[in-house]
Amino acid sequence: MQELRARLRSGRAFSAILIDGQVPGLDRDLIAEAAEAGVSVLVVDGDPTRDWRELGAAAVLAEAFSRDELVEVLQATSTAVGAADLDPTLPAEQRPVAHGELVAVCGPGGTGASTVAIALAQGLAAGEGWAPEGGDGAGGGRRASGRGRRGGRTVAPTVLLADLCRVADQAMLHDSRVLVPSIQEVVEAHRTSVPSRHVLLEQTFDVPSRGYRLLLGLRRHQHWVSLRPRAVEITLDSLQSVVDVVVADVEADVEGEAETGSTDVEDRNLLARATLARAEVVVVVGEPSMKGLAAVVRTIDDLLAFGIPADRLLPVVNRAPRSPRARAELTAAVAKISRANLGSGVGVGVERPPLANPLYLPERDVDDALRDGVSLPAGMARSLARGVTAIRERADRPLVARQPEPLAIAPGSFRGFTAQGESGS
Structure with a gap:
């Protein structure tokens, strides 16, 4: 698990993580860290009682799957390294509503x-x-x-x-x-x-x-x-x-x-x-x-x-x-x-x-x-x-969040990934 986290923080591009659902240390924080790095998490787990998609996993695979099934899931949830395609949005995490x-x-x-x-x-x-x-x-x-x-x-x-x-x-x-x-x-x-x-x-x-x-x-x-x-x-x-x-x-x-x-x-x-x-x-x-x-x-x-x-x-x-x-x-x-x-x-x-x-x-x-x-x-x-x-x-006003919230980016709003790419140089 430490090696996996080190790779996520290395700055290198990865398409997806294929991980066994029974591995100790696989939790909400690891999935969120992978999502922040733009890496999809594919969990292999045959236990139906654990809802990995609720925790942010891109997909859940059965314990026995074929090559074609894996390729199909990767195409649906991940982005190939080096491609400029839009990364699909991962499932939103279900959080309890804090009323009190x-x-x-x-x-x-x-x-x-x-x-x-x-x-x-x-x-x-x-x-x-x-x-x-x-x-x-x-x-x-x-x-x-x-x-x-x-x-x-x-x-x-x-x-x-x-x-x-x-x-x-x-x-x-x-x-x-x-x-x-x-x-x-x-x-x-x-x-x-x-x-x-x-x-x-x-x-x-x-x-x-x-x-x-x-x-x-x-x-x-x-x-x-x-x-x-x-x-x-x-x-x-x-x-x-x-x-x-x-x-x-x-x-x-x-x-x-x-x-x-x-x-x-x-x-x-x-x-x-x-x-x-x-x-x-x-x-x-x-x-x-x-x-x-x-x-x-x-x-x-x-x-x-x-x-x-x-x-x-x-x-x-x-x-x-x-x-x-x-x-x-x-x-x-x-x-x-x-x-x-x-x-x-x-x-x-x-x-x-x-x-x-x-x-x-x-x-x-x-x-x-x-x-x-x-x-x-x-x-x-x-x-x-x-x-x-x-x-x-x-202080009867809404409490302003002190952590910046992520902003949705409309497809096509970016003409390039860098200033140089945008100028065509």
């Missing part, structure tokens, strides 16, 4: 971001500031300021708390004695198929005391090496398709190959980059110290450079003082540091939407609630849910 919204919670280490994610999931599950469209719990939520009602009763959304940190803590915070299944198994299942809604929900755990479901994170921080980019993207689509809101506990490490020159760094930060890139709201948690405020502003600057709009960011100061005067001083300090440091990734001359004022969470005794497995303080959960709702309503 995704809210990401991140922050510098030691700020209580994972606990804030729990409180936010609890508040949203209680219906604070949210009303799912139709109330069927299958995604397709709409924005609302206040609880939704249907037939005289409160309609709360379905919420999934997903631990997508490289160093995962939600299993510990929920006192989970079982570590399987987790995000590893869910992503692995999406490498070669798209699990049904029922199967996907079976990979999560119900937290009845707080009203949401929990998807556990990586069992070891080094297990990020088992995650594949396209499988992660499809996994996030699936998670958003089965619930109204996904609250993702992620890290704020968004460095990629463009910033570091290393593909390994980008792969290590895959969960954070894929999640933050599609988040409707990003909650950035900090603490009310001099270093804490500087760290949260630095994190916000990294997120702005990554491409997240400023009007989708919600700064949260955890363990904040209760005094209004002290909070006003913290707000002024954040504004001063922001004016001096933010904007390096926005671009010169680009007007940036104003950053929201911090949301303050006073010191609360949450350790006992976490240890006993009961709900966190209602005021904390309510404040977070309403703060996130306010940011969603303020």
Whole structure:
């Protein structure tokens, strides 16, 4: 499989890949990589339970086929090397429709971001500031300021708390004695198929005391090496398709190959980059110290450079003082540091939407609630849910995709493959 990938990345022209469907490593990512190189994938598999065409394969051959059958399939799906014929479009990949919204919670280490994610999931599950469209719990939520009602009763959304940190803590915070299944198994299942809604929900755990479901994170921080980019993207689509809101506990490490020159760094930060890139709201948690405020502003600057709009960011100061005067001083300090440091990734001359004022969470005794497995303080959960709702309503516009989408090229629109070929020289 490594030799095959090396040939695909060599720049040489190939017409097709003929591969056994039982070969380990044949998955969605390999097929997509071949498609990007203009190479058709022909899978030889006699197992009717695996839909290779759904994963992007150009054709599926029976285990016994003749030379004429192979030539016929190659002529229908592949382009001969050296020819200038139009390459037929490969079958489109069937992706789950992501109806639900995704809210990401991140922050510098030691700020209580994972606990804030729990409180936010609890508040949203209680219906604070949210009303799912139709109330069927299958995604397709709409924005609302206040609880939704249907037939005289409160309609709360379905919420999934997903631990997508490289160093995962939600299993510990929920006192989970079982570590399987987790995000590893869910992503692995999406490498070669798209699990049904029922199967996907079976990979999560119900937290009845707080009203949401929990998807556990990586069992070891080094297990990020088992995650594949396209499988992660499809996994996030699936998670958003089965619930109204996904609250993702992620890290704020968004460095990629463009910033570091290393593909390994980008792969290590895959969960954070894929999640933050599609988040409707990003909650950035900090603490009310001099270093804490500087760290949260630095994190916000990294997120702005990554491409997240400023009007989708919600700064949260955890363990904040209760005094209004002290909070006003913290707000002024954040504004001063922001004016001096933010904007390096926005671009010169680009007007940036104003950053929201911090949301303050006073010191609360949450350790006992976490240890006993009961709900966190209602005021904390309510404040977070309403703060996130306010940011969603303020940024009430479609979320712009940050990755360029492929454009269809009409046959005959290109007169040559290069500038020289076009000029006839």
